[in-house]
Amino acid sequence: MNKNRCGWCVGNDLYEAYHDEEWGVPVYDDATLFEFLILETFQAGLSWITILKKRENFRKAFDNFDYKRIAKYNSSKVEALLQDTGIVRNKLKVNATITNALAFMKIQEEFGSFSKYIWNFVDGKPIKNSLKNHKNAPANTPLSDAISKDLKKRGFKFVGSTVIYAHMQATGMVNDHVESCFRYHEV
Secondary structure (H helix, E strand, C coil), X not given: CCXXXXXXXXXXXXXHHHHHHCCCCCCCCHHHHHXXXXXXXXXXXXXXXXXXXXXXXXHXXXXXXXXXXXXCCCHHHHXXXXXXXXXXXXXXXXXXXXXXXXXXXXXXXXXXXXXXXHHHCXXXXXXXXXXCCHHHCCCXXXXXXXXXXXXHHCCCCCCCHHHHHHHHHHXXXXXXXXXXXXXXXXX
């Protein structure tokens, strides 16, 4: 059966599966929120499909996105990651992932969970936009600006407003499925 989808994913099986099963679904689990934070960080300056294709490699390389383990990475682990051809080998982003794991745990200590912290920005409920065309989705918003600023203040790296807006879309804080998409009313 042909489903009407957001135009950005049409024609690629991996993209379509991600769109149909994950993108825009509200995520309240800290481990999954951290996974998307890592992936969005590495996506900065690249296409999302590049990251999706390498997602399983990232999962293996970064200990299943276990932020507690990542926070303890040392220079030899960083060097090993920089030799791993299965991931995006960017030293600044690898180091930022370690820094972000530490900052992530500080937020957990302060708020009880990262989920409580991040979802508080939208009062715990997704923002549902009304887009006619996926090209009309913003790259950032005043809200993603505010979240980015707060995360940076808390020591996070590579969390600019565009990265944060993409994270908000991926984790369902904002529903940017186009109105004609079959997922628009499902998430």
